[in-house]
Amino acid sequence: MKNSKLTVLMIVLAVILLVTPLFTSCGPKAQPGQVLKVGVMTPSTGPVPEKGIPGQHGFADAVEYINKELGGAGGYPIELVWRDSAYNMEKVGTIVQEFMDSGCLIFATHSSTEMKAASAKSNPAGFPGLAAFISTINLHPPTHVYGPTPDYGDDWVAFAKYYMANIWKGTGKPKMALHGLANPTGLGSKHGAQAKAAELGIDIVDIAEHKISTIDETVSLQRMKDEGINVLFISSTPAPTAVIINNARELGMDITIGCASASFGTALIDLGDEAVEGVYGVAHTASWNDDVPGIAKAREYCQKNNPQDLNNDDYLSCWTTMLVMREILAKAVDNAGYETLSQGGAAAWKAVEEQGIMKLEGYNAEGLVGGTIRYVGNGDNRLDNYLRLYQIKGGKAVAVTDWQEAPLIKYEELEWWGK
The missing domain is CATH 3.40.50.2300 (Response regulator)
Structure with missing residues (x-):
């Protein structure tokens, strides 16, 4: 009798040992302190x-x-x-x-x-x-x-393609100016333009830099106005971008304005108010809508x-x-x-x-x-490598394209890279 009870007990223990890992594997793997x-x-x-x-x-x-x-x-x-x-x-x-x-x-x-x-x-x-x-x-x-x-180079290329296909109606090459933050934010869009402007049929006539603390860019914009630019692309953060756009409006510049992803969004709309109406921008993630x-x-x-x-x-x-x-x-x-x-x-x-x-x-x-x-x-x-273009309409960013692929540009293989 004692032997049979012992046998049953051993069987029960064996079953428990076999089944326990099945249950524990279903729970969290992490032990306390494991992060x-x-x-x-x-x-x-x-x-x-x-x-x-x-x-x-x-x-x-x-x-x-x-x-x-x-x-x-x-x-x-x-x-x-x-x-x-x-x-x-x-x-x-x-x-x-x-x-x-x-x-x-x-x-x-x-x-x-x-x-x-x-x-x-x-x-x-x-x-x-x-x-x-x-x-x-x-x-x-x-x-x-x-x-x-x-990246920001992709932003410029996507906007430039959209501009040439849907906005530019003139003859010859449109004149574009770039206004970039004096750091990698501005440099990225400049690289995109250097790589692809000639291929897309765009004449880059002016490249300006600004500081993140800028409060007035009238001088650079007046120069661009005198150069007869058709389109301005800004690669910055929202506050300097709002300054640049407001200055352009004050100078009566009748031009198309596009923005890289770091410039664009709700912060720009809040800071720029009515001045940013009609401005285009690039986004890399889905919209809140x-x-x-x-x-x-x-x-x-x-x-x-x-x-x-x-x-x-x-x-x-x-x-x-x-x-x-x-x-x-x-x-x-x-x-x-x-x-x-x-x-x-x-x-x-x-x-x-x-x-x-x-x-x-x-x-x-x-x-x-x-x-x-x-x-x-x-x-x-x-x-x-997908992005989407928007335009500010009625104080909101409204998509003007579907998602589109940004092809790889191997900048390091271009002759001017790093110079």
């Missing part, structure tokens, strides 16, 4: 808080959504390590070093200018990074820096946590960038394992890049991008 650290910097103070603060909120709210509703990345919660760059490039290298020292696996900057400063520290270490808004100089030649979207799952979630969390940012494009761009980073980390967990990532340092960064970023394919970021998030290689570190 995936992500570094993020935004210019939340300094000269561009109108961009930095909503961007900061977009990153943070996306992490809350990811951890609460998506189970983190690969079953592990994301821990956000956020720092304010104050748009001070002297601080950026220190921030990147802090990210690396604290065990971050990947990092993001809000702006292309932050990323240019950051890459001096991150690239030699092999520490991968994404910039929510990215320029040609960040991506060419390819390094450990990636763009979740097209689009009926896609990602917009519904972004709207839900924005209304709950930061209702003042509702309909803000920087919030949405940074939210989208964080979803892309989550997909990268999920791939890295699946392909390299949490143990590899948990060690931090160069081996973990290499795993994130080779087993995460380079394994991306077919991810639509819940409908927030025009194409799909994927890695194609061959010199293309843009993880999505």
Whole structure:
């Protein structure tokens, strides 16, 4: 009798041991303290808080959504390590070093200018990074820096093609001027024009630069007016862009105005008021009015946590960038394992890049991008290459094109690159 009871007990214990892994595998993989650290910097103070603060909120709210509703990345919660760059490039290298020292696996900057400063520290270490808004100089030649979207050169090319096909009705070549921020934001659009203006039949007659603190650009615009320009393209941030557009209106310039993605959006509409009516712009992410799952979630969390940012494009761009980073980390967990990532340092960064970023394919970021998030290689570190053009009508940005692909331009192979 005792032997039979012992036999039954042993069978029961054996069954429990066999079944337990089946149940535990269905639950969260992460144990207490097991997280995936992500570094993020935004210019939340300094000269561009109108961009930095909503961007900061977009990153943070996306992490809350990811951890609460998506189970983190690969079953592990994301821990956000956020720092304010104050748009001070002297601080950026220190921030990147802090990210690396604290065990971050990947990092993001809000702006292309932050990323240019950051890459001096991150690239030699092999520490991968994404910039929510990215320029040609960040991506060419390819390094450990990636763009979740097209770059500012792509913005210029897309607008120029639209202008030639739908707006320009004159004879000969239209005269275009560029007005760019004196940093990678302005430089990217200049690169696009240098690469493609002649091919598209556009005469670039003036290239002006401005500071982020500018309050008047009448002198440069008067020169452009005297040159008889037909079209002006601005690649900047919202506040300087509003100054330039207001000055152009005050000078009575009857021209078409287009803007790169960092210039355009709700902040420009708020700052420029009636002066920005009719202005064109480029966007890389879905509109707040689009009926896609990602917009519904972004709207839900924005209304709950930061209702003042509702309909803000920087919030949405940074939210989208964080979803892309989550997909990268999920791939890295699946392909390299949490143990590899948990060690931090160069081996973990290499795993994130080779087993995460380079394994991306077919991810639509819940409908927030025009194409799909994927890695194609061959010199293309843009993880999505679709964009859309808008025009400000009645105080709102209205789409004037569908999503369109931005072909890769290999700037580093052009004779003038780097000179």
